[in-house]
Amino acid sequence: MSATTAGRPRDPEVDRRVLRAAVTRYADHGWAAFSVDAVARLACVGKAAIYLRWPTKEALLGAALAEGVPLVLDNDTGTLRGDLLALARQLLVHHLGAEGQALRRLGVEYLTIPDVAQTWETHRRSRLEAARAMIRRGIARGEIRPDTSPTLLLDALCGGVMIHTTSTPDARRGDIDVDGYAERLVTFLLRAVE
The missing domain is CATH 1.10.357.10 (Tetracycline Repressor, domain 2)
Known part of the structure; x- marks a missing residue:
């Protein structure tokens, strides 16, 4: 299998849920309480799914704000x-x-x-x-x-x-x-x- 076809394709709905959850978490609690774990719980996804897309909480918040x-x-x-x-x-x-x-x-x-x-x-x-x-x-x-x-x-x-x-x-x-x-x-x- 080539690198582009390996594994299951990413679900764009997961991306949307995570980015919405990240904006909501940050809006409600600020940076001090912003974590990948908290966003994962709010989005009802595993932390691994988030880390596959965004390697750090800074990258996650930046992407969420840019998108949302x-x-x-x-x-x-x-x-x-x-x-x-x-x-x-x-x-x-x-x-x-x-x-x-x-x-x-x-x-x-x-x-x-x-x-x-x-x-x-x-x-x-x-x-x-x-x-x-x-x-x-x-x-x-x-x-x-x-x-x-x-x-x-x-x-x-x-x-x-x-x-x-x-x-x-x-x-x-x-x-x-x-x-x-x-x-x-x-x-x-x-x-x-x-």
């Missing part, structure tokens, strides 16, 4: 308002899931986790690049004042989303109206820069 935490996309809707609404919705959905808690933890812990800092930097950069592109287009189209600070506008949008989602009690998080809150937040912010 979507990057912020630059949606060019044709208007700054539409772009900011799309961004606000993405961020709200993102922060309401386990992946949002995982990235909030990562924002605090990433320097202490070997080989995972790059995942954090990729997500941070994607968010900033997407958002800055939206604001530059809005300025170029004359939708907002040319002296608008992209940093302050993004701080207000991202901070508003994060504070809203993290300060809402767990029992009420499912009641958050993503579209309604995004609409109110973007309307409020654009009034300040138009």
